[in-house]
Amino acid sequence: MHHNLVDAGRPLFLCRSASCKAPQSVAATASAGGMSQPRRPVDFAAATPYLVHDTFRAMSCITKQIAHLDLDCFFVSVERIKDPSLRGKPVAVGGAPGGRGVVASASYEARAFGVRSAMASSRALRLCPQLILVRSRHHEYGEISERLATRMEEIAPVVERASIDEFYLDFTGCESLYQNNLAGFMHSMQKMVADEFSLPCSIALATTKTLAKIAVGTVKPNGVCVIPPGNEESFLAPLPIGVIPGVGAKTEALLTRRGFRTIADLQAQSEEHLCALLGASGGWLHAVAHGRGSDTVSVEHTRKSISREETFAKDLRAIPELEGELRTLVEDVCATVREKGWRARTIQLKLRYADFTTITRARTIDPTDDDPVIFDTVQSLFRAAYDREQAVRLLGVHLSNFDDAAQMELPLNPQRQHREELLKAVDRIRAKFGDDVIHVGGA
DNA sequence: TCTGGGGTCCTAGGACCC
DNA sequence: TCTGGGGTCCTAGGACCC
Structure with a gap:
C-alpha cells in the first residue's frame, strides 16, 4: 500500500500498492458485449505446456491482463448465508452497538442511509434506526475467504490474496486457455462465486493492479468491468482523485487545496510538478494517473x-x-x-x-x-x-x-x-x- | 460523530560504524 | 577549530487499507 503522502501538510513519500475505496463516479466501462462462456473448466495440470508457452509470450509482449475480484460487502454477505432473512435489509456487521464498536461492513441498503465502514455503531444506528447490527465473526469470514482462494487457484493461473475479500488474478498470456475471451470468463467467474459460495462479487480486468482496483469500484456491487488495453487514460480521466488507492483523506485534501479534482487534472500536470507537490510520491501518482503502475501479481506473502x-x-x-x-x-x-x-x-x-x-x-x-x-x-x-x-x-x-x-x-x-x-x-x-x-x- | 482491530509502508532523526 | 560522508539499525509517529 502507499501511504504517507502527506504528513502535517508536508509532501512525503508514496510507495507502490493496490487497494482503494469505492469511487463515487462511474465512468463508461468498455464491457465486452456478447461474450461466450468457456466451454470447459481449465485444468491447470493439463495446461502446463500451454502455460510455459504463454509465459514466454507474456514476457515478450508487455501487455498484462490482471483481474481484480472484490467480494461485495463480504461480511454482510456471509451473515446472509446463515440468516437469509437479512437479505434486502439494511445490515451492518460490527462491534457492540452499546459499547465502542464500529461498523466493519455495511449492506448497500444500509449505505443508502449513509452508513459506512469504520463509522461508530452508535452513529450508524442514529443514521438508520432500523439497521440490523450483527456481531462480527471474523474467523468464519477468514475460512470462507480461504476456501474461495483455493477454488480460484484451480481456475486461474496466478492468484494473489490481497485481503480477506480481495484477490488479484494474472491471466497474462493465457488468453488461449479461455477461448480468447477473458471478458466472458470474468462473467463465468462471477457466476461461479455466486453459485458455489452464495457470495456476490465484482470483477474488473485491466492492464495493472491499480487500474483493475479502481475499475472494480466503479461497477460495485455485482458488476463486471473490462478496460481494453489503450483505454486506460480515458477511463481514468473523469474519476475523482480520491478513488486512487493510496490517496486517502489527507492527500485528497491537500490536492483539493491545489485545485485538483479529477484524475484528468493530474494527467494535465508534469511529473515534475507533482513531485514538487508530493515529493517522490508525485512520480508514482503521475504514473497511476496515466494508467501505469504495479502489474506484478505475487502468490506468496509473509507477514511482517x-x-x-x-x-x-x-x-x-x-x-x-x-x-x-x-x-x-x-x-x-x-x-x-x-x-x-x-x-x-x-x-x-x-x-x-x-x-x-x-x-x-x-x-x-x-x-x-x-x-x-x-x-x-x-x-x-x-x-x-x-x-x-x-x-x-x-x-x-x-x-x-x-x-x-x-x-x-x-x-x-x-x-x-x-x-x-x-x-x-x-x-x-x-x-x-x-x-x-x-x-x-x-x- | 466520537472514533475497532488487523495489517503495510514510509519518514525523520539519532546512534553508531567505517 | 570547526566539523565528512555513507550505510545500517533503531525508535516514534503517521497515512492508509480492509
Whole structure:
C-alpha cells in the first residue's frame, strides 16, 4: 500500500500498492458485449505446456491482463448465508452497538442511509434506526475467504490474496486457455462465486493492479468491468482523485487545496510538478494517473508483524488491571508467533489515553517467543511510559522483526527444548480451556 | 460523530560504524 | 577549530487499507 503522502501538510513519500475505496463516479466501462462462456473448466495440470508457452509470450509482449475480484460487502454477505432473512435489509456487521464498536461492513441498503465502514455503531444506528447490527465473526469470514482462494487457484493461473475479500488474478498470456475471451470468463467467474459460495462479487480486468482496483469500484456491487488495453487514460480521466488507492483523506485534501479534482487534472500536470507537490510520491501518482503502475501479481506473502490490541469497554487507570490486560495480550500474540514457529526481535507497546492521544514504545531484544520475556519487556515499557494522570482507553502489543526460528535455529539445548515443549503444551491447554486457566512462569 | 482491530509502508532523526 | 560522508539499525509517529 502507499501511504504517507502527506504528513502535517508536508509532501512525503508514496510507495507502490493496490487497494482503494469505492469511487463515487462511474465512468463508461468498455464491457465486452456478447461474450461466450468457456466451454470447459481449465485444468491447470493439463495446461502446463500451454502455460510455459504463454509465459514466454507474456514476457515478450508487455501487455498484462490482471483481474481484480472484490467480494461485495463480504461480511454482510456471509451473515446472509446463515440468516437469509437479512437479505434486502439494511445490515451492518460490527462491534457492540452499546459499547465502542464500529461498523466493519455495511449492506448497500444500509449505505443508502449513509452508513459506512469504520463509522461508530452508535452513529450508524442514529443514521438508520432500523439497521440490523450483527456481531462480527471474523474467523468464519477468514475460512470462507480461504476456501474461495483455493477454488480460484484451480481456475486461474496466478492468484494473489490481497485481503480477506480481495484477490488479484494474472491471466497474462493465457488468453488461449479461455477461448480468447477473458471478458466472458470474468462473467463465468462471477457466476461461479455466486453459485458455489452464495457470495456476490465484482470483477474488473485491466492492464495493472491499480487500474483493475479502481475499475472494480466503479461497477460495485455485482458488476463486471473490462478496460481494453489503450483505454486506460480515458477511463481514468473523469474519476475523482480520491478513488486512487493510496490517496486517502489527507492527500485528497491537500490536492483539493491545489485545485485538483479529477484524475484528468493530474494527467494535465508534469511529473515534475507533482513531485514538487508530493515529493517522490508525485512520480508514482503521475504514473497511476496515466494508467501505469504495479502489474506484478505475487502468490506468496509473509507477514511482517503480529499484534493484538484491545479497546476497553470503559477507560482504565488501575495499574494491576492494566498489566493484567497486557499479560493477556502478550499470551495471545505469543501463541500466534509460536504457531508460526517464529521469534520476534522488536516488541512494541501501544497506549491510547482517554483523549485518544496514542503513543508507542518499542524495544529490540534477542529473538524470542517466550511469554515471560516478552511480558517483562512490555511491562517495563509500560511502566516507563504510562502517565498516571490519564485513564487508558486501549492497550496493544505488537511484535515484529522476526527471525524465522526454523531457519536460524542451531540445535536446541535440552533446556531450551524443554521450555519449547512447555510453552506448546500451555498453548494447547489455553486453546482447550480458555486463556485464564494457566500462565507461564519465569524461565 | 466520537472514533475497532488487523495489517503495510514510509519518514525523520539519532546512534553508531567505517 | 570547526566539523565528512555513507550505510545500517533503531525508535516514534503517521497515512492508509480492509
